[in-house]
Amino acid sequence: MARTRSYTQEQVLEIALRLADAGGAEALTIRGVATELGSAPNAVYTYFPTREALRAAVVDHVLGEVDLDLSRHKDWRTALRHLATGLHQVLAAHPGVVPLFVAGPMFGTNALASGEAVLAVLRDAGFTADDAAKVLYTLLVYTIGFAAMDAAELPGGPPPPQRQRVKERQAAFHGVPAEDFPLTRSAAGTMARYITTAQFHYGLDALIAGLDPKLR
Amino acid sequence: MARTRSYTQEQVLEIALRLADAGGAEALTIRGVATELGSAPNAVYTYFPTREALRAAVVDHVLGEVDLDLSRHKDWRTALRHLATGLHQVLAAHPGVVPLFVAGPMFGTNALASGEAVLAVLRDAGFTADDAAKVLYTLLVYTIGFAAMDAAELPGGPPPPQRQRVKERQAAFHGVPAEDFPLTRSAAGTMARYITTAQFHYGLDALIAGLDPKLR
DNA sequence: ACCTGAACACCGTTCAAGT
DNA sequence: ACCTGAACACCGTTCAAGT
Numbered sequence: 001m002a003r004t005r006s007y008t009q010e011q012v013l014e015i016a017l018r019l020a021d022a023g024g025a026e027a028l029t030i031r032g033v034a035t036e037l038g039s040a041p042n043a044v045y046t047y048f049p050t051r052e053a054l055r056a057a058v059v060d061h062v063l064g065e066v067d068l069d070l071s072r073h074k075d076w077r078t079a080l081r082h083l084a085t086g087l088h089q090v091l092a093a094h095p096g097v098v099p100l101f102v103a104g105p106m107f108g109t110n111a112l113a114s115g116e117a118v119l120a121v122l123r124d125a126g127f128t129a130d131d132a133a134k135v136l137y138t139l140l141v142y143t144i145g146f147a148a149m150d151a152a153e154l155p156g157g158p159p160p161p162q163r164q165r166v167k168e169r170q171a172a173f174h175g176v177p178a179e180d181f182p183l184t185r186s187a188a189g190t191m192a193r194y195i196t197t198a199q200f201h202y203g204l205d206a207l208i209a210g211l212d213p214k215l216r
Numbered sequence: 217m218a219r220t221r222s223y224t225q226e227q228v229l230e231i232a233l234r235l236a237d238a239g240g241a242e243a244l245t246i247r248g249v250a251t252e253l254g255s256a257p258n259a260v261y262t263y264f265p266t267r268e269a270l271r272a273a274v275v276d277h278v279l280g281e282v283d284l285d286l287s288r289h290k291d292w293r294t295a296l297r298h299l300a301t302g303l304h305q306v307l308a309a310h311p312g313v314v315p316l317f318v319a320g321p322m323f324g325t326n327a328l329a330s331g332e333a334v335l336a337v338l339r340d341a342g343f344t345a346d347d348a349a350k351v352l353y354t355l356l357v358y359t360i361g362f363a364a365m366d367a368a369e370l371p372g373g374p375p376p377p378q379r380q381r382v383k384e385r386q387a388a389f390h391g392v393p394a395e396d397f398p399l400t401r402s403a404a405g406t407m408a409r410y411i412t413t414a415q416f417h418y419g420l421d422a423l424i425a426g427l428d429p430k431l432r
Numbered sequence: 433a434c435c436t437g438a439a440c441a442c443c444g445t446t447c448a449a450g451t
Numbered sequence: 452a453c454c455t456g457a458a459c460a461c462c463g464t465t466c467a468a469g470t
């Protein structure tokens with residue numbers, strides 16, 4: 001007989017996100033979700049056909065946390081900065097989900113909506129459709145790339161405060177032999193700060209500045 | 217009694233790289249290496265203490281394929297472009313290793329050597345040590361980020377020719393509903409080409425151009 | 433239509449034992 | 452010092468069966 005689902009897709013999604021937040025990307029498993037659900041592992045396949053489908057859905061779910069209203073900004077630079085900053089913040093808050101972002105979404109509803117919003121801003125600013133798309137992807141590569149390299153060194157669980165991480169990294173760079181790598185060693189302080197939002201904005205500002213001459 | 221190793225670390229490393237090239241990052245497993253070695257799984261721990269250590273060693277091994285001699289370039293822009301292009305090519309040739317690059321190396325011999333080379337070029341060009349390090353990281357984030365998003369959509373095995381991949385992507389973007397996402401849909405041709413070296417250079421050129429005003 | 437039990441073919445890692 | 456056998460605690464996924 002027809003029976004009703006015990007859970008909604010949304011509920012399963014939120015459990016998956018909680019697992020990733022608590023234990024990193026590796027903790028987001030079918031069996032882990034099943035345990036949280038109190039069901040057998042294969043019951044999860046009622047809601048998502050594969051582990052990859054579940055992961056893609058989590059990505060688009062998290063992307064929904066980013067503010068996509070770019071219409072209020074008067075120029076494209078501010079709009080791009082706003083979107084990249086918002087995405088950066090959401091990714092930094094969910095480091096366990098970041099590795100999944102690298103693989104996509106591309107075709108999730110929120111992914112398409114955010115892309116469409118950026119393309120509209122760039123069209124209004126006079127970019128060709130071709131240039132607009134290239135600019136959009138460049139921005140995503142930098143933002144997701146930055147978050148991915150940041151998240152990769154975290155163990156799982158809620159991210160420790162930036163101050164503490166910088167301190168630990170400083171200790172690590174202190175171990176680099178000054179005889180062999182003098183320039184690296186003397187830049188240890190800066191390198192320890194690679195994970196900060198200041199470093200993120202350094203690169204972001206350079207990128208946006210450099211995209212400028214592409215405008216007709 | 218003391219017995220000699222059956223293999224060198226180098227040989228184990230090359231087996232691991234071959235596994236990643238043939239089957240993607242997921243195929244680079246301790247047990248897979250053991251099978252290739254014709255040994256029990258735990259024999260691999262004679263050569264590397266953990267799976268993570270093996271993966272980090274593979275990353276630095278692959279990084280050794282990149283040409284790090286930047287001294288012959290007359291300006292820093294050309295030097296940066298040369299390094300990024302070389303890294304891009306090596307990463308494109310080993311998509312299965314790219315996910316491991318996101319996690320580091322940072323402290324491998326080749327990683328430190330390449331960083332030191334870039335810092336020297338930027339110092340000679342008049343950058344402060346602080347700016348030089350920031351520029352270096354921005355370049356790495358973009359290059360590794362681009363390769364990671366590229367590699368993520370590949371199944372494992374030798375990468376198919378770019379033409380074929382673009383064609384497949386074009387079909388996928390053709391499925392986006394034009395009523396809801398008209399701008400995305402009309403940029404489908406450009407988006408299908410996100411994986412090309414032309415797209416890589418578009419963003420790279422913008423980035424290098426934008427880093428310019430940071431110079432004193 | 434949804435869920436369970438049981439199994440298959442995998443993982444990384446550890447421990448005690450052999451040479 | 453190096454390697455093996457055996458085990459532990461995991462994976463994703465499939466198949467047949469129950470309600």
